[in-house]
Amino acid sequence: MRPLLEIENLRITFPTARGDIDVVRGVSFTLGRERLGIVGESGSGKSMTGRSILKLVRAPGRVTADKLAFDGIDLSTRSEKQMRSIRGARISMVMQDPKFSLNPVMTIGEQIAEALLTHKRLPRREVNDRVQTMLESVRITDPERVARLYPHEVSGGMGQRVMIAMMLIPEPDLLIADEPTSALDVSVQAQVLDIIDELVRRKGMGLIFISHDLNLVSSYCDRILVMNTGEVVEECKAGELMNATHPYTRGLIASIPRLDETRDELPVLDRSAWAKA
Amino acid sequence: MTALSLKDLDISYGDTQITHKVSLDIAEGESFALVGESGSGKSTVLKAIAGLAPRWTGEIHVLGKARGHGVDRDFSRVCQMVFQDPYGSLHPRKTVDATLGEALTIHGIGDRSARVEEVMGSVGLDRKFRFRFPHQLSGGQRQRVAIARALILKPKILLLDEPTSALDVSVQAEILNLLKRLRREQNLTFLMVTHNLPVVSFLCDRLAVMRQGRIVEVAGVDELKRGNLKEPYSRELMQISAAHAT
Numbered sequence A: 001m002r003p004l005l006e007i008e009n010l011r012i013t014f015p016t017a018r019g020d021i022d023v024v025r026g027v028s029f030t031l032g033r034e035r036l037g038i039v040g041e042s043g044s045g046k047s048m049t050g051r052s053i054l055k056l057v058r059a060p061g062r063v064t065a066d067k068l069a070f071d072g073i074d075l076s077t078r079s080e081k082q083m084r085s086i087r088g089a090r091i092s093m094v095m096q097d098p099k100f101s102l103n104p105v106m107t108i109g110e111q112i113a114e115a116l117l118t119h120k121r122l123p124r125r126e127v128n129d130r131v132q133t134m135l136e137s138v139r140i141t142d143p144e145r146v147a148r149l150y151p152h153e154v155s156g157g158m159g160q161r162v163m164i165a166m167m168l169i170p171e172p173d174l175l176i177a178d179e180p181t182s183a184l185d186v187s188v189q190a191q192v193l194d195i196i197d198e199l200v201r202r203k204g205m206g207l208i209f210i211s212h213d214l215n216l217v218s219s220y221c222d223r224i225l226v227m228n229t230g231e232v233v234e235e236c237k238a239g240e241l242m243n244a245t246h247p248y249t250r251g252l253i254a255s256i257p258r259l260d261e262t263r264d265e266l267p268v269l270d271r272s273a274w275a276k277a
Numbered sequence B: 001m002t003a004l005s006l007k008d009l010d011i012s013y014g015d016t017q018i019t020h021k022v023s024l025d026i027a028e029g030e031s032f033a034l035v036g037e038s039g040s041g042k043s044t045v046l047k048a049i050a051g052l053a054p055r056w057t058g059e060i061h062v063l064g065k066a067r068g069h070g071v072d073r074d075f076s077r078v079c080q081m082v083f084q085d086p087y088g089s090l091h092p093r094k095t096v097d098a099t100l101g102e103a104l105t106i107h108g109i110g111d112r113s114a115r116v117e118e119v120m121g122s123v124g125l126d127r128k129f130r131f132r133f134p135h136q137l138s139g140g141q142r143q144r145v146a147i148a149r150a151l152i153l154k155p156k157i158l159l160l161d162e163p164t165s166a167l168d169v170s171v172q173a174e175i176l177n178l179l180k181r182l183r184r185e186q187n188l189t190f191l192m193v194t195h196n197l198p199v200v201s202f203l204c205d206r207l208a209v210m211r212q213g214r215i216v217e218v219a220g221v222d223e224l225k226r227g228n229l230k231e232p233y234s235r236e237l238m239q240i241s242a243a244h245a246t
Helices: A046-053 A078-084 A108-117 A125-135 A144-145 A158-168 A186-203 A215-218 A240-241 A247-254 B042-050 B073-078 B097-105 B112-122 B139-151 B169-186 B195-205 B221-227 B232-243
Strands: A003-016 A019-031 A036-038 A063-065 A068-071 A091-096 A172-177 A205-212 A225-227 A231-237 B002-013 B020-029 B029-036 B057-063 B079-082 B156-160 B189-193 B208-213 B214-220
Touching: A003 A046, A019 A046, A019 A068, A019 A231, A019 B042, A036 A046, A036 A215, A036 B042, A046 A068, A046 A091, A046 A172, A046 A205, A063 A186, A068 B232, A078 A247, A091 A158, A091 B208, A108 A125, A108 A144, A108 A158, A108 A215, A108 B079, A108 B139, A125 A144, A125 A240, A158 A186, A172 A186, A186 A205, A186 A215, A186 B232, A205 A215, A215 A240, A231 A240, A231 A247, A231 B195, A240 A247, B020 B189, B020 B214, B029 B195, B042 B057, B042 B079, B042 B156, B073 B079, B097 B112, B112 B139, B169 B195, B189 B195, B195 B221, B208 B221, B208 B232, B214 B221, B214 B232
Parallel strands: A036 A205, A036 A225, A091 A172, A172 A205, B029 B189, B029 B208, B079 B156, B156 B189
Antiparallel strands: A003 A019, A003 A063, A003 A068, A225 A231, B002 B020, B002 B057, B208 B214
């Protein structure tokens, strides 16, 4: 079977006063209908990698790749107009913070309907039914009432579920979730991730889960890429993360405090050891 | 001696009452954690102590002295707060030097240059950062500035509102180590709000679990490490935390 996504030698470059800087340097991976986690610290290039798949890296940033193909479509040659028919409909993205990513002057129902109507013409009754069903499937108990609310009238956790509903209603093949829960607190985090997980499995979609939280990624993904300074330093199955060999990955794991912590001091990454200038 | 004592604290925002009869005693030199989910009122308790949520009834005693509802300079000298988001809590158009020096000016303390350099040294910030603006610093460096700002008046008590939740794990480890070392060196008392139980396990001696504005359980950190919290709600929080541990 053809993989859903093939990326070979992806580079993203930004010009600066001191010359060009590569924020992503030769990243390659393929993705089937599976759950892939990308972990790394701020500045590791993980979000840029996610954005480049939707061609959302804005000028002056430049994206080059030997291959950037989604379901056989060569994304690098697509025009903006052609990309618009892919974004949302085939690949969609859940952003970090619902406070900044939802339209504050549209009701939740209208926004979710808009995501659907951008790609399909449907009778109003059917649109309403699908919005209600979608809100129910992200476990919103009173969908009719919530659909009439504005984003500022719901909590962060509910806002994030609304965003997931909006991203999944056109039934895309690939969902990119960029730190979908880091603006939420732990008890809600698990709930939101369970919803994503369930919907992704049920619809047989591919998922790219971008996060800085190793524990979270290893419990929700099948496979993990660890990124550091624009490069993939380690690739492993989620269950085998504890046997990771790269010093960067091992350093990250060691720096997380445990519930039964006995160490007096947490080990800190020695960045000079392996980071290339 | 008791560093911080709260008695029957009811805090309100407008007509909405946020906390109900919160009582706590924190000993001098102790590190105490308030845990709970969003909306449980844990940050509100810190805000009331710091004077940012002035509508409260009950008693707040700091090192034996009752705290009033208004701005209190003597109080600021002994008790300072570090906020969650280092991107939001520093003035974007003030240099590190101006941010740190402002507290000294307000309190009429001289010897400004030496004090600024001393406090930067104690939080592990190199001298070259002194005249930089927040946007020229990384998240971890900014949080160091925020901690330095709190420490420059040489307080006895630090109120920490989720001091590491906006940071990467590797940077979190650096800041946690820093807080631990500062507490040991300067004999500080910590009251920390967090939802991260492993952080509590690393940094704190005791914890209180809050839910819907009430304290449901107070326990020693050993109980947490052994998984011996009693209340069902505390156990629920512990299970969520354990489910994501590897």
